[in-house]
Amino acid sequence: MDQIQAMRIYVRVVEAGTFTRAADSLSLPKATVTKHVQALEERLRVKLLNRTTRRVTVTADGAAYYERTVRLLTDLDDIEASMTNARSNPRGRLRVDVGTGVARLLIIPNLAQFHARYPDIQVDLGVSDRVVDLIGDNVDCVIRGGELSDQSLVARRIGNLEFITVASPGYLERHGAPQHPIDIERRHNSVIYFSPQSGRHYPLEFRKGEESIDITGPYLVSVNESNAYLSAALAGLGVAQITTFQATPYLDDGSLVQLLPEWSQPLLPVYVVYPPNRHLSAKVRAFVDWAAELFQRDPHLQRTAAPSTVPGRLMLAA
Structure with a gap:
């Protein structure tokens, strides 16, 4: 043996x-x-x-x-x-888990650059908005959005996600544009995101000065995955809140229209997280540093303000 x-x-x-x-x-x-x-x-x-x-x-x-x-x-x-060159030339199999939006828009489009820098690292990329059990599922690290509920995990904050309120032109032609958040609750439909774990519905959040309003409906559809959430907004199913990171190309081509710009939404902090009892090997450190670089390059991912106090809101970075 x-x-x-x-x-x-x-x-x-x-x-x-x-x-x-x-x-x-x-x-x-x-x-x-x-x-x-x-x-x-x-x-x-x-x-x-x-x-x-x-x-x-x-x-x-x-x-x-x-x-x-x-x-x-x-x-x-x-x-x-x-005793080896592992630190300068990390190698091996790396199990990473990221949210669907971050995977589609950031990680996968840039993964060739990671492999060019670290050709001997094999990445097993789990893509889901469901929060994984890092230890039970043998995951080396995750990119996760929202305040961390498990304080035993080791986390490095790499960015913030800024949300804006949007709707499709077709939806606005049918329903008009809301002039106040309360209009959404009274005369509009929302697209609602619900937790893949608990099923909890997360409200649309509006902040202006000391005024705070949360809208939970009415809605025609709720989803638990960020790409589906974006698709529902593009399909004209209601008023939605998505990140500027996601929204920018659709605002530029007119597929989405920003609403109520004078109202802000709490920023969502994003972390690279790994278990405390795992050795931070050269391959894990390489990925963590690379992911931090990716977030630092994009100004949409580095907004500064008071972060969201809502734990577990995992729109992009579960």
């Missing part, structure tokens, strides 16, 4: 919570994962895991072994990195 491999597999099982998820994340057969953990228990002569049909739980001995093993593997990675 390769003891180091068995230790890495055991750590993955603990973090994933099941043998099946661990096997999937390691691209190994479940039987291989089970075999390595069993061999490790036989070698140590202790029971590390309690197994049920749905998940595994860690025994007291298993928890102690996990904590020391994580530290040992991190030190081992540090040693290998220091």
